[in-house]
Amino acid sequence: MRASFGSRLTTAVSLRGPLCVGIDPHPGLITAWGLPDDPGGLERFALTCVEAFAGEIAVLKPQSAFFERHGSKGIAVLERVIAESQQAGAVVLLDVKRGDIGSTMAAYADAYLADGSPLAADAVTLSPYLGVGSLEPAFEAAEKSGRGVFVLALTSNPEASEVQRAVNGGRATAQTVVDLAAERNIGVTPIGGIGVVVGATIKDLGVDLSTLNGPVLAPGFGAQGGTLSDIRTLFGKSLRNVLPATSRGVLQAGPDVFALRSEALRTRDAIVSAAGDH
Numbered sequence: 001m002r003a004s005f006g007s008r009l010t011t012a013v014s015l016r017g018p019l020c021v022g023i024d025p026h027p028g029l030i031t032a033w034g035l036p037d038d039p040g041g042l043e044r045f046a047l048t049c050v051e052a053f054a055g056e057i058a059v060l061k062p063q064s065a066f067f068e069r070h071g072s073k074g075i076a077v078l079e080r081v082i083a084e085s086q087q088a089g090a091v092v093l094l095d096v097k098r099g100d101i102g103s104t105m106a107a108y109a110d111a112y113l114a115d116g117s118p119l120a121a122d123a124v125t126l127s128p129y130l131g132v133g134s135l136e137p138a139f140e141a142a143e144k145s146g147r148g149v150f151v152l153a154l155t156s157n158p159e160a161s162e163v164q165r166a167v168n169g170g171r172a173t174a175q176t177v178v179d180l181a182a183e184r185n186i187g188v189t190p191i192g193g194i195g196v197v198v199g200a201t202i203k204d205l206g207v208d209l210s211t212l213n214g215p216v217l218a219p220g221f222g223a224q225g226g227t228l229s230d231i232r233t234l235f236g237k238s239l240r241n242v243l244p245a246t247s248r249g250v251l252q253a254g255p256d257v258f259a260l261r262s263e264a265l266r267t268r269d270a271i272v273s274a275a276g277d278h
């Protein structure tokens, strides 16, 4: 029986440091690496990332969209990325941002969070636009199988606030997402497996994360302009459970495996020392 996601994530971060590196095979990056923008180029790109990062970095986050754009051959590459990253000891968070009515959500949970599925990762990103309650089948599947989820709360893109900051019943939508995730994590040690996404680009947090007792994925660090200093200021006392995530900021160092790995480790070490100064 697999240990809980919170426990596996905590162990990975304590052994390897708090960094999530995104595997985002953008067409522009694939060609900048001298590869064709086709399934063969995708495979070379993605498996180079696995070779560079999976033995050293705590969490790898393949972005499903960049694999899906290559059709069934792209999905086959994604399956290999998940399996080979896990074999090398990385926690795999599949960034797929799913969300649907409960009965369909159950099928997504089967695809990404059930033992034996070829696309099962250690965790996935979920969108709460149909209501956090609609994600229940994914919460249950994750908890049952020792996996995790990260629900979008305050995303890193500038268009997000009109929906996520909207106030309903005195509470911003993002706070409702955090509070409902927190309810699922009550009493779980070392932390619960229901995480949230809060972008590293956010200037004013405006939500209370103090009772979450779960992980916070902070994408937008690097290429989107989020800095270490922003992350420290933004999260303050909640920094301990924050997982900064960057994709292009590290991937631009490719295609050389050693250059990619050293850029990821340099980024990780900078985060560790900034968190230590806090």
Ligand SMILES: O=c1ccn([C@@H]2O[C@H](COP(=O)(O)O)[C@@H](O)[C@H]2O)c(=O)[nH]1
Pocket: 022, 024, 063, 095, 154, 155, 156, 157, 197, 198, 199, 219, 220, 221, 222, 223, 224, 245, 246, 247, 248, 249
């Ligand atoms: O709020 C969010 C949620 C997810 N993302 C994803 O993270 C990476 C960011 O890539 P960079 O190259 O570091 O900008 C990408 O896959 C997004 O879909 C996010 O950016 N913001």
